[in-house]
Amino acid sequence: MHLGGRGGLGNAHYLSNRNRAPEKFTEGRDGEEFFLQLELKLLAEVGIIGLPNAGKSTLIATLSAARPKIADYPFTTLVPNLGVVRRPTGDGTVFADIPGLIAGAAQGSGLGYDFLRHIERTKLLIHLIDGGAIDPLEDLLVVEKELVAYGNGLAEKPRIIVINKQELIEPSTQKEIKNLLICSSGKDVIIISAAMGLGLNSLLNKVWDELDI
Ligand SMILES: Nc1nc2c(ncn2[C@@H]2O[C@H](COP(=O)(O)OP(=O)(O)OP(=O)(O)O)[C@@H](O)[C@H]2O)c(=O)[nH]1
Ligand SMILES: [Mg+2]
Secondary structure (H helix, E strand, O other), rough: EOOOOOOOOOOOOOOOOOOOOOOOOOOOOOOOOOOOOOOOOOOOOEEEOOOOOOOHHHHHHHHOHHHHOOOOOOOOOOOOOEEEEEOOOOOEEEEEEEOOOOOHHHHHHOOOHHHHHHHOOOOEEEEEEEEEOOOOOHHHHHHHHHHHHOOOOOOOOEEEEEEOOHHHHHHHHHHHHHHHHHHHHHHEEEOOOOOOOOHHHHHHHHHHHHHHO
């Protein structure tokens, strides 16, 4: 960025009755040059976080008019997607789907670190876990560890834990996973299928409840 310096005084400034043709003037000052780094943080009220492939983009696509890329491989989402979700009152609430987090994200691994700062200003996190994963509890812990490592209050932010891909899991296994996650996190856990549209009302009711605190 370049800021011009103060202008000098021209000879007209020194014009007087006694000096009708002044030759005096003063030099202008040099300008200043400096670099400014401006950072834009997204303004979303709700952030959707989780490991790659958990179904975060599928969820925001189901809940809003956002149409992010969805695919069966990790790191499909490279930049955050915003979507507006309608409340029962008709107001819109902005949700952000951020790129998948992996172990070490807070130290710069994967894509998630750059985007963790975007959720610093959200009021609530939806922590999505693939219920069909080999070890959903481990998946919960990996992301929780990153929230703690990143700091800036992310670990203390209100967070709803959500198991996704319900229709892929046997009902008895659903209960088992849910109990494990409740015991580990001390929080209530909701099961949904973002792809089939199951459990979304329960999830949204919880979101609106939490946002009204
Ligand atoms: N069976 C089933 N598959 C789902 C569900 N939700 C998402 N998927 C699938 O899971 C895969 C990953 O979905 P995405 O929405 O791209 O996952 P993501 O969490 O955004 O992934 P990244 O952007 O890579 O972090 C896709 O093949 C989806 O179709 C679900 O409820 N049930
Ligand atoms: Mg995605």
